[in-house]
Amino acid sequence: MASPPADRDAWDxxxxxxxxxxxxxxxxxxxxxxxxxxxxxxxDLACGEGRNALWLxxxxxxxxxVDFADTAVERGRxxxxxxxLGVEWITDDLLSYEPAPGSFDAVLIAYLHLPAxxxxxxxxxxxxxxxxxxxxxxxxxxxxxxxxxxxxxxxxALLHTPERVVAHLDGLRVERAESVDRPVEAAPRPAVDxxxxxxxxxx
Numbered sequence: 268m269a270s271p272p273a274d275r276d277a278w279d280x281x282x283x284x285x286x287x288x289x290x291x292x293x294x295x296x297x298x299x300x301x302x303x304x305x306x307x308x309x310x311d312l313a314c315g316e317g318r319n320a321l322w323l324x325x326x327x328x329x330x331x332x333v334d335f336a337d338t339a340v341e342r343g344r345x346x347x348x349x350x351x352l353g354v355e356w357i358t359d360d361l362l363s364y365e366p367a368p369g370s371f372d373a374v375l376i377a378y379l380h381l382p383a384x385x386x387x388x389x390x391x392x393x394x395x396x397x398x399x400x401x402x403x404x405x406x407x408x409x410x411x412x413x414x415x416x417x418x419x420x421x422x423x424a425l426l427h428t429p430e431r432v433v434a435h436l437d438g439l440r441v442e443r444a445e446s447v448d449r450p451v452e453a454a455p456r457p458a459v460d461x462x463x464x465x466x467x468x469x470x
Contacts, residue, residue: 292318296462300464306326310366321352333357373401376389406460407460409460409461411459
């Protein structure tokens with residue numbers, strides 16, 4: 268998980284304060300989106316401690332995982348080494364990181380929340396990084412979560428809507444773009460997430 272550059276130290280401190288911030292299990296929507304897809308090269312942007320990257324690597328994907336929090340990336344690296352999984356871990360700010368165009372069969376962005384202009388930059392680079400037939404998946408807190416859900420950022424300017432995400436995916440075929448409920452343990456109601464899945468046409 269990444270945030271604006273000014274928050275880098277805060278995120279590192281957050282990761283240092285707990286053995287695991289997000290848990291070990293892959294996100295339920297990631298599991299759903301990748302089910303049945305042929306393995307290839309995957310890019311996990313704002314990977315945090317790497318729960319999704321590690322799950323993908325376990326399925327046979329060749330994974331590159333990027334986050335700006337040194338503590339989180341090192342924790343993911345250690346977990347992949349312990350499990351014998353060959354994940355490439357990169358510590359970098361997503362506002363400066365530019366993946367090679369056309370080089371990935373899947374790009375995942377999970378719970379990355381940035382101001383609109385910065386988010387647009389990340390989305391456009393992510394779309395450009397897809398090879399023909401590749402899938403881009405974004406899941407993150409929806410703006411409806413402020414009033415209808417639990418957790419997540421409390422600033423509407425940092426939250427997603429399906430329409431805002433899709434607006435920056437020119438050239439991709441959108442397969443899914445909706446707000447979805449995500450059960451939260453011990454919470455009185457579910458969280459509300461934006462979920463977008465889009466594919467780069469083969470031709």
